[in-house]
Amino acid sequence: xxxxxxxxxxxxxxxxxxxxxxxxxxxxxxxxxxxxxxxxxxxxxxxxxxxxxxxxxxxxxxxxxxxxxxxxxxxxxxxxxxxxxxxxxxxxxxxxxxxxxxxxxxxxxxxxxxxxxxxxxxxxxxxxxxxxxxxxxxxxxxxxxxxxxxxxxxxxxxxxxxxxxxxxxxxxxxxxxxxxxxxxxxxxxxxxxxxxxxxxxxxxxxxxxxxxxxxxxxxxxxxxxxxxxxxxxxxxxxxxxxxxxxxxxxxxxxxxxxxxxxxxxxxxxxxxxxxxxxxxxxxxxxxxxxxxxxxxxxxxxxxxxxxxxxxxxxxxxxxxxxxx
Amino acid sequence: xxxxxxxxxxxxxxxxxxxxxxxxxxxxxxxxxxxxxxxxxxxxxxxxxxxxxxxxxxxxxxxxxxxxxxxxxxxxxxxxxxxxxxxxxxxxxxxxxxxxxxxxxxxxxxxxxxxxxxxxxxxxxxxxxxxxxxxxxxxxxxxxxxxxxxxxxxxxxxxxxxxxxxxxxxxxxxxxxxxxxxxxxxxxxxxxxxxxxxxxxxxxxxxxxxxxxxxxxxxxxxxxxxxxxxxxxxxxxxxxxxxxxxxxxxxxxxxx
Ligand SMILES: Cc1cc2nc3c(=O)[nH]c(=O)nc-3n(C[C@H](O)[C@H](O)[C@H](O)COP(=O)(O)OP(=O)(O)OC[C@H]3O[C@@H](n4cnc5c(N)ncnc54)[C@H](O)[C@@H]3O)c2cc1C
Ligand SMILES: Cc1cc2nc3c(=O)[nH]c(=O)nc-3n(C[C@H](O)[C@H](O)[C@H](O)COP(=O)(O)OP(=O)(O)OC[C@H]3O[C@@H](n4cnc5c(N)ncnc54)[C@H](O)[C@@H]3O)c2cc1C
Numbered sequence: 001x002x003x004x005x006x007x008x009x010x011x012x013x014x015x016x017x018x019x020x021x022x023x024x025x026x027x028x029x030x031x032x033x034x035x036x037x038x039x040x041x042x043x044x045x046x047x048x049x050x051x052x053x054x055x056x057x058x059x060x061x062x063x064x065x066x067x068x069x070x071x072x073x074x075x076x077x078x079x080x081x082x083x084x085x086x087x088x089x090x091x092x093x094x095x096x097x098x099x100x101x102x103x104x105x106x107x108x109x110x111x112x113x114x115x116x117x118x119x120x121x122x123x124x125x126x127x128x129x130x131x132x133x134x135x136x137x138x139x140x141x142x143x144x145x146x147x148x149x150x151x152x153x154x155x156x157x158x159x160x161x162x163x164x165x166x167x168x169x170x171x172x173x174x175x176x177x178x179x180x181x182x183x184x185x186x187x188x189x190x191x192x193x194x195x196x197x198x199x200x201x202x203x204x205x206x207x208x209x210x211x212x213x214x215x216x217x218x219x220x221x222x223x224x225x226x227x228x229x230x231x232x233x234x235x236x237x238x239x240x241x242x243x244x245x246x247x248x249x250x251x252x253x254x255x256x257x258x259x260x261x262x263x264x265x266x267x268x269x270x271x272x273x274x275x276x277x278x279x280x281x282x283x284x285x286x287x288x289x290x291x292x293x294x295x296x297x298x299x300x301x302x303x304x305x306x307x308x309x310x311x312x313x314x315x316x317x318x319x320x321x322x323x324x
Numbered sequence: 325x326x327x328x329x330x331x332x333x334x335x336x337x338x339x340x341x342x343x344x345x346x347x348x349x350x351x352x353x354x355x356x357x358x359x360x361x362x363x364x365x366x367x368x369x370x371x372x373x374x375x376x377x378x379x380x381x382x383x384x385x386x387x388x389x390x391x392x393x394x395x396x397x398x399x400x401x402x403x404x405x406x407x408x409x410x411x412x413x414x415x416x417x418x419x420x421x422x423x424x425x426x427x428x429x430x431x432x433x434x435x436x437x438x439x440x441x442x443x444x445x446x447x448x449x450x451x452x453x454x455x456x457x458x459x460x461x462x463x464x465x466x467x468x469x470x471x472x473x474x475x476x477x478x479x480x481x482x483x484x485x486x487x488x489x490x491x492x493x494x495x496x497x498x499x500x501x502x503x504x505x506x507x508x509x510x511x512x513x514x515x516x517x518x519x520x521x522x523x524x525x526x527x528x529x530x531x532x533x534x535x536x537x538x539x540x541x542x543x544x545x546x547x548x549x550x551x552x553x554x555x556x557x558x559x560x561x562x563x564x565x566x567x568x569x570x571x572x573x574x575x576x577x578x579x580x
Binding site: 075076079099100101103104106107108110111112114115116117118119120132135136137138139140141142143144145146147148149150186187188189190191192193194195198199200201203204207231249250252255256257263264274275278281284285286287288293298299300301302303304305306307308311312315316318319320323324 | 335337338339340341343350361362418419420423445446447448449450451452453454455456457458459463464465466467469479482483484485486487488489490491492493494497503504538539540541542543544545546547548551552554555556557562563565566567569570572573574577579580
């Protein structure tokens with residue numbers, strides 16, 4: 001009989017990532033409903049000391065494999081280790097973050113564990129003792145409730161959606177042997193090039209100030225950067241402004257860009273095309289600044305200002321400065 | 325080289341999606357079908373590699389009869405041949421079963437490299453490429469924006485949160501394509517004419533020797549939650565409107 005809610009904790013450069021606490025908190029809730037334990041798999045090099053931090057968010061047992069081969073994430077090494085420990089312990093439910101790493105790893109595990117998964121979920125529950133996972137489909141135009149009939153029942157969780165809840169457990173450390181065969185590891189990370197700006201990635205940002213074709217040119221993004229600097233936001237962009245070469249591809253929000261879930265999304269000079277809405281409509285609060293009162297973005301916005309963004313945005317920055 | 329690109333036919337990005345009243349699926353009436361946008365990057369990359377190193381591009385699709393249109397589109401772009409896996413048992417199959425069918429078909433091609441899109445924009449799973457790699461016992465490099473091809477291996481760039489990775493993988497491997505990898509070409513009129521004569525093998529699950537055993541299913545579909553109508557901040561003075569917005573964000577929404 002499969003047992004326990006399992007998570008894969010994500011760490012980078014020896015620090016746990018926020019999404020790990022979100023998954024742990026979500027796992028705790030499911031485990032309490034089922035009356036079972038939460039087990040985390042933690043891979044890395046010199047990471048054993050991170051276990052108590054996971055305990056803080058409700059993890060009972062942390063299965064740690066410490067190996068130089070885990071210093072950098074690679075699909076080969078991580079998938080083999082997670083598949084082994086989850087199989088050996090017959091985990092009932094397995095949750096990962098729908099982060100870049102979590103997406104790569106979880107989908108590989110679907111193959112390795114011969115199971116099903118609900119990707120990028122925004123809601124989890126238990127029905128008849130089984131995991132019921134809700135996820136947006138067709139770019140958020142509808143939602144699907146996914147049930148998996150085999151174990152482990154897998155889900156990946158959209159970052160920034162599940163609340164981090166403190167619920168301290170002992171976080172007992174269990175070391176395990178990942179049984180890695182170094183010869184079987186095929187891919188190698190040759191280089192990690194860090195983004196020098198140090199800005200929070202859009203997929204993890206709590207606030208986003210985004211600019212579209214209405215920005216008129218790359219130089220004008222400074223007004224968005226000023227506002228973002230004051231309220232602690234990351235700057236994003238529509239596809240029109242990325243395709244015009246004003247902003248890098250990594251800034252694009254939408255169906256063929258990033259899917260974001262911030263608390264606040266400020267759309268400046270963005271019309272609100274269906275493909276843009278696909279990427280940001282799950283934001284908690286949406287603000288639209290557009291001179292066209294008919295722009296479709298206003299139908300999605302919680303607050304709207306119909307005006308020239310070049311007049312309004314600097315004033316928002318001024319007003320925000322006074323209270324921040 | 326034997327180059328494979330997997331393509332899925334999906335509703336056009338502009339399509340209005342209506343959930344059937346009983347929640348069993350979407351109403352497919354009036355939908356315009358297109359090749360998944362990410363698969364356009366996959367096909368383009370396959371064609372570019374063929375043009376540089378020689379070989380043949382095979383397009384593989386799982387889908388109902390209409391899905392052959394996406395194969396024809398790829399053939400018109402310049403691919404050589406198609407495999408259409410068409411079987412009612414695979415309609416709406418989960419990622420595992422979809423990938424298992426693709427794997428069975430692709431094994432016969434003896435591929436040097438396989439391209440997929442990073443995700444299909446209808447079901448948005450982003451699973452099939454990786455499951456396929458696992459089932460074929462191949463390495464994977466997902467969500468790739470740049471590839472350099474070397475003898476027997478690739479070096480690929482993958483953006484992650486706040487950084488870019490340069491990843492090396494031996495061939496054969498599975499690559500999933502992200503926007504930015506290339507600029508997909510359009511099918512030319514002569515290309516479209518030629519595509520009609522190119523071979524497409526139609527196979528069902530039995531012919532491929534796969535048995536379909538569902539793992540996951542969508543129990544119910546629902547329309548998205550309605551957003552309450554928003555507030556338009558009235559007035560003529562940009563500064564006053566800006567101040568009111570900031571007040572609302574602080575006092576009402578409590579987000580700044
Ligand atoms: C397959 C496919 C995938 C796509 N994927 C994406 C995606 O991932 N992300 C995405 O964003 N788009 C995507 N698109 C493109 C999408 O359809 C739109 O073309 C795009 O979102 C438009 O960008 P925009 O809103 O910046 O520009 P526009 O639609 O041109 O809107 C500009 C807006 O700025 C306003 N404006 C102009 N000047 C001012 C001013 N001074 N002050 C205030 N307002 C002003 C205008 O009123 C207008 O509403 C995709 C399209 C396709 C076909
Ligand atoms: C309402 C609904 C919800 C669903 N939710 C889930 C779910 O949560 N979990 C689940 O496992 N299944 C789900 N399915 C089944 C789903 O339809 C899939 O067929 C399967 O999981 C593939 O996912 P995807 O289409 O999103 O492809 P992705 O995994 O997103 O596709 C990535 C790439 O794989 C290739 N590819 C994908 N499908 C095909 C294909 N048919 N032919 C050729 N190449 C292909 C393409 O290159 C594509 O770019 C759902 C189905 C429906 C109708």
